[in-house]
Amino acid sequence: MLVLFIFDACMAKIQSKKNSTKKEIIIEKAAKLFRDKGFGASSMRDLAEVVGVEAASLYNHIQSKSEILQAICFKVANEFISHLEAVERSPEPTLKKMETIIRFHIRMMLEQYEYVYISDHEWRHLPEPYLSNFLNQRRSYRKRLGDIIENGIQKNEIKNIEPYVAILTILSAISGIESWQRSRKSTSAETLETNMVKYLIEGLKK
Amino acid sequence: MLVLFIFDACMAKIQSKKNSTKKEIIIEKAAKLFRDKGFGASSMRDLAEVVGVEAASLYNHIQSKSEILQAICFKVANEFISHLEAVERSPEPTLKKMETIIRFHIRMMLEQYEYVYISDHEWRHLPEPYLSNFLNQRRSYRKRLGDIIENGIQKNEIKNIEPYVAILTILSAISGIESWQRSRKSTSAETLETNMVKYLIEGLKK
DNA sequence: GGCAGATCCTAACACTTGTTAGTTTTGTTT
DNA sequence: AAACAAAACTAACAAGTGTTAGGATCTGCC
Known part of the structure; x- marks a missing residue:
């Protein structure tokens, strides 16, 4: 009961089913980007572009670049x-x-x-x-x-x-x-x- | 004669004996720096510090980071x-x-x-x-x-x-x-x- | 000693960086 | 239709980027 509550709270806070999916999309696109430009040379704005969104919007799904x-x-x-x-x-x-x-x-x-x-x-x-x-x-x-x-x-x-x-x-x-x-x-x-x-x-x- | 002139002019323009030496020092220090921070993550100010000089001064010996x-x-x-x-x-x-x-x-x-x-x-x-x-x-x-x-x-x-x-x-x-x-x-x-x-x-x- | 040139410095430039705040749009539920 | 949360947007921030301009200082040579 308590465990379930904590689990639910955690899921709700960190990621729902939907932005879990979106988060995975971001990571997938990021992987492609990082591979051919390198992590350091890839900016969040670059990533945002391939995801099809504005840079700031990424932070609804991830916490940081790293x-x-x-x-x-x-x-x-x-x-x-x-x-x-x-x-x-x-x-x-x-x-x-x-x-x-x-x-x-x-x-x-x-x-x-x-x-x-x-x-x-x-x-x-x-x-x-x-x-x-x-x-x-x-x-x-x-x-x-x-x-x-x-x-x-x-x-x-x-x-x-x-x-x-x-x-x-x-x-x-x-x-x-x-x-x-x-x-x-x-x-x-x-x-x-x-x-x-x-x-x-x-x-x-x- | 002409060849020699071009050669001399080139040497004088790009590097004299003295800043050739200094240039080599810079490249050597840069190699160490780039190796452990990566090229992208190494700034000219980082490089200047290990060379023992101000960032802008590097440009008396090299033309660019790349x-x-x-x-x-x-x-x-x-x-x-x-x-x-x-x-x-x-x-x-x-x-x-x-x-x-x-x-x-x-x-x-x-x-x-x-x-x-x-x-x-x-x-x-x-x-x-x-x-x-x-x-x-x-x-x-x-x-x-x-x-x-x-x-x-x-x-x-x-x-x-x-x-x-x-x-x-x-x-x-x-x-x-x-x-x-x-x-x-x-x-x-x-x-x-x-x-x-x-x-x-x-x-x-x- | 003084001139010349090489090499340094400080300051600044234009731009990019990751990230946050605040607001508006979107989509779903009641 | 109203309400709510999720997720997008615009705008901005502080910091850091490579590089240039202009002036000071040092070095070696007459």
Whole structure:
């Protein structure tokens, strides 16, 4: 009863069903904008224009420019973390685990390009304490990936390679898909995924 | 005679020996600044402060904020291109060529971190026509790298992999060293270079 | 010592930034 | 039709932007 009341009050204050929708539209448009002009170079007036509204009107749905950035960065971070948790719980061999993770990263880069790109490149502009929070999550995520690799080495399932360097290499390689997105060339998405997985997994095999 | 005159006039107009030195100092400080705040978020007043001078005084040595960015981006681009030309001319086998190039990229990332980082991440802010120019050089550079790989495949010296994807993977992986730089951890530069080369080269071997 | 030129400074410019206040329009409910 | 809330608008704010003008100061050379 009390809980319901608080919940309702919260919903009513922060967002109703309708401006939740509008808020999402704003964030979506913002993602596209931030991706190709950068967060710093995108003004609220720019954003307002693509949304089809006056700049001041945006503040009926969001609280600040950086709230948009926070929403994007943490949405992406959460998706990666919860996927990782599922993989960690699975009983598969190390190489298969890594392939699953690599494919997930590649698909995220293909299907949620704007969001992932911003989370990768514009997190610097997060205000504290969100910045520290984000970096902690990131560090923890990479650490856990490194643990998977280390575990695989100890079990003699994969080649002996510095886990940190392997993770750095894999994640960076995938985030480079950004530059493929920027200029859709002859190479198809499928070719890209197949070949990149091949390259990155082959380098881990014994 | 005429050539010399033009050369002299140019030198005198753009920079004398003395403000060339000062100009270089400004660019060096700017590189550090741009790297950790981003080009857009760095103001000329910020730059002036680290140089130890008033903002307006900078304009005795440079012509505009974006001239600094141009200087950095094209300096880096030229270094990579001329190194590539040397490798192209060499008679070595494909795998050795690729290792040379990979090592050069890694060392540039280790030794000229600020410059390379900015060239990698802040080129968007170049004004036209420099932007198009830069992107053309970049595309051409990657194309030539791809040709080396394609040639190696035809000669049966390396594994059959999509050249474009291989290049994308290699370059992106290396540019990820940025995040190692950002937080000097337990891993040494040597370990990093050794392991990354191992990973990236192993994935090319037959 | 004094001239010349390089380099600095202060002040200001025109403009853009994110955001707020106050008001009017819009759309739904009674 | 009246009333209410949601969401749009106009106008403005304080602060910060890159850059220029004009004058002061410093430096090295005759």
